[in-house]
Amino acid sequence: MALALFACTPKATKSAEGTPKKAESSAVNTPTDAQLTAAKTRFxxxxxxxxxxxxTIYFNGACVNCHGAQPIGNWDEKQWVGILDNMAVKAQLSAVDKDAVWKYIMSVKLASK
Ligand code: HEC
Structure with missing residues (x-):
């Protein structure tokens, strides 16, 4: 049943050809306390x-419908603003979900500083 939720999303395999995207190693980890502490400095x-x-949305949800989870550290905060605006539309995220993904991305970035 869960699969049907995502079945209508177009695939973007062509653009990924030749450069298979692998989830970064943190894919299996849930957010850490250090990430929460870092995120609280901003939010x-x-x-x-x-x-x-x-x-969950980033690694197991709408953000991996078309490509693998992208390495968050590849883009700076300013770039991420534009990317997430673009991708949230592609992933049809609600404002609440987009906010959660943004805070998750920022928690990763802030905790890695
Ligand atoms: C409907 C398919 C689709 C969904 C869903 C999707 N993406 Fe993408 N994503 C793409 C395509 C296609 C590209 C290639 C660049 C482009 O077309 O903008 C891409 C590129 C990216 C890039 C690289 C950007 C760059 O400038 O190189 C990142 C990071 C990214 N996506 C993150 C996400 C995140 C986070 C989500 C969830 C909110 C998401 N994507 C959901 C299709 C999708």
């Missing part, structure tokens, strides 16, 4: 639940 109200929601 004081953020919760672990919110980061987990974003993490």
């Amino acid at each position: 004081p109200d953020v919760t672990m639940e919110k980061l987990k929601e974003g993490h």
Whole structure:
């Protein structure tokens, strides 16, 4: 049943040909306490639940319908703003889901500084 949820999404395999995308190693990890602490410096109200929601969408949800999970560190914050605006439309994220993904991405970046 879960598959049917994503069945209508167009595939983008052509653009990925020759450069298979692999999920970064953190794919299997749920957000860490360090990420939560780092994220709170930017988003004081953020919760672990919110980061987990974003993490799940990023690695197991709408963000991997067309390509593998992208390495977050490849783009800086400014680039990510544009990328996520673009990808949230492709992934048909609700505003709430987009917010969760954004906070998750930023938690990764802030914790790696
Ligand atoms: C409907 C298919 C589709 C979905 C869903 C999708 N993407 Fe993409 N993504 C693409 C395509 C196609 C590209 C290649 C660049 C382009 O066309 O903009 C891409 C490229 C990217 C890139 C590389 C950007 C660059 O400038 O090189 C990142 C990062 C990315 N996607 C992240 C995400 C995230 C995060 C989500 C979930 C919010 C997501 N994608 C959902 C199709 C998709």
